[in-house]
Amino acid sequence: MPDRNHQRPVPGRIRPPIGETYIIKQLLDIGAQTLLIPMVDSKEVAENLVKAVSYPPRGVRGVGAALARASRFNRIPDYLQTANDEICLLLQIESRAGLAALDEIASIDGVDGIFIGPADLAADMGHLGKPGAPEVQKEVEKALKRIQSHGKAAGILTADLSLARRYVDLGATFVAIGNDVTLFANATTRLIEEFNRTVSSQGSASSGSVY
Template sequence: MSAPRNPFKAALRKGDFQLGLWVALGSAYAAEIAGGSGYDWLLIDGEHGPSDMPLIGAQLGALRGRSTHAIVRPPMGEAWLLKQLLDLGAQTFLIPMVETAEQARALVRAVRYPPAGIRGVGAGLGRASDFNRVPDYLTTANEEICLIVQIESRAGLAALDEIASVEGVDGLFIGPSDLAADMGYLGQPSAAPVQEAIRDAFVRIHRHGKARGIMTVALDQAHEYRAMGADFMAIGTDVNCLVSAIDGLRRSFLGVPVSGEQKGGAY
């Protein structure tokens, strides 16, 4: 009996587009609801919002057995934190603010057992091995781990080719909002220079045979990113979906028009 198969990683290898949604409320109940909506993957966000280790674990549990795949974004790519998340059952990671190939290589080692990495041998205590009920977990786990690194600064773009060349990095995810801020366009991820940088990054990532990921809460922008070649993409968050539905219900009943400020939003 082997480690659970990672359907997200398998789909990326086949070239199948994967559609996702951000889960940032920190609620296992909300994650469970989103898990029934048909998305290929949900991103449990530990970088922004209230999710700590127990809350992330609860959300992973709520999505266990669902057809949608759970991706975890920790606050930072620290080995000790990844060790705990791995034992909680996370198989796919989105690591923020990666700017060097050295960082990427360290992350690859952090999510793999020796001799390929430095992951501690203790999964028998956690969900990852079904609490030690998967006899071949230790020898099969490495192959099912998927590592996505997030490029969201000019330094990251400058080192993109070196980062994409690192063996064990399965994909590169462009963070439009932080990239825009670093480029001098705070709150303007749709600015022309930012979009051109994203387009160029996608071309370079594809050249290295790695998957290209991105996120937006604007559907017109989502279609543009898909046309650029995005292989996996999130098209919203549980937070903005909740706000939109709650605010929209009230406005609809009262007949209040939607202003330009209320329609938009950056991430």
């Protein structure tokens, strides 16, 4: 992925479907270093996720990675001793329960950043399909400030570029403005529209059919 300033590649973030310990272990063992875990709504869940990404005694991550891709198949010296410090754990807050526990979650050592999921948050607040609703935006803005007050990175997703700018101005340090599915859908829509315009403009010059 490119960054917005220099178009340089930056490490990818992997978002598993659920924050189960065994799934997290598999992702870390293949070399993932930044994980974005969805639907975190309590301090207990967040603490368990910190344990899942950490080797003992801090956590419960299995040491099989010493023979896995993450350690270049045991070619990285002291991998087990340094791995904990190289993992970036980002947690997604997407519900009213998550907002209620936000300060407790953000205060946990080992949580590197918190990402607000506005679509699911809006749905949970009774504004299904309306993440831009004033009530939702009020809570989002308060949440971004609360996250930063704990010294953690604050992030959010939005396809609205004016909102993206607003979030950056509020101190968000990572703002997702698209994803692979929407980028692909938008690109194919533009391609089809361009093709149809081309065919229409040439229609009078040809009586053939295009398949």
